Amino acid sequence: MLIVKIGGSVITNKGKYRKIRENIIKRLAYEFYPNDSILIHGAGSFGHYLADIHHLNDGLKEENRLEYSKVSRDLQELNTKIIEYLIRNGKPAITLPLHSFHMVGEEFNYRRFVDYIQRGFIPVIYGDIVLDPKKGMSICSGDQIAFHLAKALRPERVIFVTDVDGIYDKNPKVYDDAILLETVSSKDNIQFDGIFPDVTGSMEGKMRAMRAIARLGIDVLVINGLVRGRLRRAMVGDYVKGTRVLP
Ligand code: ATP
Numbered sequence: 001m002l003i004v005k006i007g008g009s010v011i012t013n014k015g016k017y018r019k020i021r022e023n024i025i026k027r028l029a030y031e032f033y034p035n036d037s038i039l040i041h042g043a044g045s046f047g048h049y050l051a052d053i054h055h056l057n058d059g060l061k062e063e064n065r066l067e068y069s070k071v072s073r074d075l076q077e078l079n080t081k082i083i084e085y086l087i088r089n090g091k092p093a094i095t096l097p098l099h100s101f102h103m104v105g106e107e108f109n110y111r112r113f114v115d116y117i118q119r120g121f122i123p124v125i126y127g128d129i130v131l132d133p134k135k136g137m138s139i140c141s142g143d144q145i146a147f148h149l150a151k152a153l154r155p156e157r158v159i160f161v162t163d164v165d166g167i168y169d170k171n172p173k174v175y176d177d178a179i180l181l182e183t184v185s186s187k188d189n190i191q192f193d194g195i196f197p198d199v200t201g202s203m204e205g206k207m208r209a210m211r212a213i214a215r216l217g218i219d220v221l222v223i224n225g226l227v228r229g230r231l232r233r234a235m236v237g238d239y240v241k242g243t244r245v246l247p
């Protein structure tokens with residue numbers, strides 16, 4: 001079994017509110033294989049944009065309640081597009097929205113994922129708003145979800161799909177001389193500076209989640225979803241350009 005997290009930077013334009021990249025979603029839905037895998041997707045500009053403006057990661061307040069609803073609506077819209085293309089490709093995907101079953105601090109209910117996989121479905125989940133016992137509400141990234149699921153289900157591999165070839169020594173979108181790293185470990189000194197609003201820590205937050213998964217002894221790969229064929233090759237276990245994350 002594989003866990004694949006398709007980042008919001010791939011399926012949306014993170015610089016523009018609710019800007020979807022439908023052709024990319026279409027292709028990635030086609031490339032997604034084999035079926036006994038879990039798909040997690042990020043929020044991109046369907047989540048981070050409003051969450052950033054209204055400080056939704058700081059918690060629920062009288063004046064931002066409606067904004068959680070709007071983010072939830074936007075994320076469901078993005079999710080519906082992804083499910084639609086998976087179904088068009090004959091892939092039986094079913095969404096299990098995090099906000100409907102999880103509260104921060106509770107044990108993650110991974111059993112439902114197993115139940116769907118056993119019946120031949122592809123469970124899909126996404127970075128989402130979430131119930132929080134201290135803050136009322138908060139945000140949980142798809143990267144954190146990947147960690148919880150990996151810890152419980154011990155997949156063969158966790159693949160993080162982004163809009164760059166892997167992890168570089170510094171942001172390749174800012175520095176032309178950034179160097180792609182074939183492997184990264186805690187010893188590497190990496191610079192992370194984001195350019196778009198991201199309330200879940202951007203690439204730095206992702207690195208924390210990826211290292212935590214790697215410490216479980218699970219293979220972790222970062223690849224570029226904008227390049228045709230890489231997701232399929234990574235999923236079937238062929239070599240693909242990217243970065244392997246070591247503990
Ligand atoms: P989302 O959180 O919306 O799901 P995502 O998972 O696709 O998004 P981001 O958090 O946007 O991923 O991270 C990818 C971005 O990280 C790249 O577009 C890149 O510009 C940026 N970045 C910053 N520092 C680095 C680095 N050292 N190596 C690679 N990418 C980096």
Ligand code: IP8
Binds near residue numbers: 143
């Ligand atoms: O895009 C963030 O999830 P991510 C979820 O996986 C929200 O970091 C609501 C911004």
